[in-house]
Amino acid sequence: xxxxGYPCLMALDRDQVLRSAAALLTxxxxxTMDEVAKAAGISRATLHRHFAxxxxxxRALEALGIEECEAALDAARMDEGxxxxxxxxxxxxxxxxxxxxxxxxxxxxxxxxxxxxxxxARIDERLTALFRRGQESGEFRIDLTPAWLTEALYGLxxxxxxxxxxxxxxxxxxxxxxxxxxxxxxxxxxx
Amino acid sequence: xxxxGYPCLMALDRDQVLRSAAALLTxxxxxTMDEVAKAAGISRATLHRHFAxxxxxxRALEALGIEECEAALDAARMDEGxxxxxxxxxxxxxxxxxxxxxxxxxxxxxxxxxxxxxxxARIDERLTALFRRGQESGEFRIDLTPAWLTEALYGLxxxxxxxxxxxxxxxxxxxxxxxxxxxxxxxxxxx
DNA sequence: CCAGTGTGAGACATAGATGTCTCATATGGG
DNA sequence: CCCATATGAGACATCTATGTCTCACACTGG
Numbered sequence: 001x002x003x004x005g006y007p008c009l010m011a012l013d014r015d016q017v018l019r020s021a022a023a024l025l026t027x028x029x030x031x032t033m034d035e036v037a038k039a040a041g042i043s044r045a046t047l048h049r050h051f052a053x054x055x056x057x058x059r060a061l062e063a064l065g066i067e068e069c070e071a072a073l074d075a076a077r078m079d080e081g082x083x084x085x086x087x088x089x090x091x092x093x094x095x096x097x098x099x100x101x102x103x104x105x106x107x108x109x110x111x112x113x114x115x116x117x118x119x120x121a122r123i124d125e126r127l128t129a130l131f132r133r134g135q136e137s138g139e140f141r142i143d144l145t146p147a148w149l150t151e152a153l154y155g156l157x158x159x160x161x162x163x164x165x166x167x168x169x170x171x172x173x174x175x176x177x178x179x180x181x182x183x184x185x186x187x188x189x190x191x
Numbered sequence: 192x193x194x195x196g197y198p199c200l201m202a203l204d205r206d207q208v209l210r211s212a213a214a215l216l217t218x219x220x221x222x223t224m225d226e227v228a229k230a231a232g233i234s235r236a237t238l239h240r241h242f243a244x245x246x247x248x249x250r251a252l253e254a255l256g257i258e259e260c261e262a263a264l265d266a267a268r269m270d271e272g273x274x275x276x277x278x279x280x281x282x283x284x285x286x287x288x289x290x291x292x293x294x295x296x297x298x299x300x301x302x303x304x305x306x307x308x309x310x311x312a313r314i315d316e317r318l319t320a321l322f323r324r325g326q327e328s329g330e331f332r333i334d335l336t337p338a339w340l341t342e343a344l345y346g347l348x349x350x351x352x353x354x355x356x357x358x359x360x361x362x363x364x365x366x367x368x369x370x371x372x373x374x375x376x377x378x379x380x381x382x
Numbered sequence: 383c384c385a386g387t388g389t390g391a392g393a394c395a396t397a398g399a400t401g402t403c404t405c406a407t408a409t410g411g412g
Numbered sequence: 413c414c415c416a417t418a419t420g421a422g423a424c425a426t427c428t429a430t431g432t433c434t435c436a437c438a439c440t441g442g
Binding site for chain 1: 220275297300322325329330331332334335336338339340342343345346347349350351353354359360364367368371372373374375376377378379380
Binding site for chain 2: 398399400401402403
């Protein structure tokens with residue numbers, strides 16, 4: 001019997017599958033379980049052995065997204081140095097996850113009443129804290145609420161991910177475009 | 192026989208239905224034809240008499256969105272006065288359509304290969320033209336491409352619409368938040 | 383060599399949405 | 413008053429994705 005659930009080979013495979021599912025759903029958010037399986041190079045049966053169903057898959061992707069966000073937040077050392085530099089580090093750190101984030105961001109629009117995942121609340125909190133810190137240090141304007149800035153950051157990350165996916169923006173410019181727009185805006189500061 | 196297709200009462204009803212469908216799908220993008228019908232206060236059969244199917248409905252919504260965008264672009268008098276003021280007028284004019292835009296924006300991510308609607312191309316063009324004009328007049332920075340700014344504007348409009356829908360941003364602040372962030376960014380200009 | 387295990391392929395039932403149809407009803411104009 | 417038209421309600425077949433199951437096959441370690 002193999003009901004002992006050892007973290008043997010399955011664990012590695014599962015992560016591979018999850019990654020490829022993320023990559024596919026980022027491009028086509030309505031992809032079938034069959035398509036997800038094919039994209040991962042496995043059969044639908046095996047996919048179901050890893051994830052009980054589509055819900056479970058999306059939940060796992062959400063967990064992955066949260067995990068990567070938290071990791072990026074940690075890596076960005078959010079409370080060190082000027083807030084604007086922290087924002088820059090954050091966007092750079094989160095760039096590889098932007099596609100997944102974009103998928104989850106729109107997917108979350110569906111979870112209507114469904115009590116929003118606690119993980120996101122924690123991330124929102126850390127983001128708003130960063131913007132609030134910038135405001136309190138006099139670095140950021142105070143007429144834009146931290147909640148809106150957080151929301152806007154999500155939106156820009158999603159836009160950036162799609163723009164890159166469709167070739168409207170070069171991959172190497174992703175971080176720059178987002179950070180510069182978010183921090184400085186489009187209006188030219190008369191230098 | 193009534194195959195003459197007079198724009199009698201149907202035309203008015205159709206628009207009403209379309210509006211209510213837009214309002215519903217903005218909140219729940221996966222709403223059923225049945226839900227759309229109920230939301231419009233009509234039966235599914237009648238809904239089908241107006242729109243051949245779900246595809247047709249989405250197409251009609253897309254046409255409506257394009258129409259409203261064009262109208263907003265016209266109303267904003269995009270090539271008069273400073274570009275930043277034109278941006279302001281534009282966002283204000285487009286605010287009522289922001290929810291529909293957000294729906295279509297994410298929906299368009301699904302139309303993969305499907306030749307992107309020509310109407311959007313024209314709107315994109317007008318938007319990029321505005322940003323380009325601002326750059327050429329020295330009003331806007333030139334290191335952020337017009338294509339990216341256009342994409343970012345869509346993203347901010349969608350984020351704004353959702354933020355308002357979820358109560359994270361007050362309705363009355365919608366335009367201000369978007370315009371100020373887009374034009375000035377979050378960094379405080381040392382006044 | 384062989385038993386255990388994971389896998390792929392495919393059959394199968396199910397659920398949900400869709401599209402089409404019929405029929406009874408009400409409403410409005412001639 | 414009567415007929416045409418639009419509608420609502422509902423039955424119906426269909427289609428697609430899903431979830432479950434079985435079975436044969438390959439690999440791997442003892």
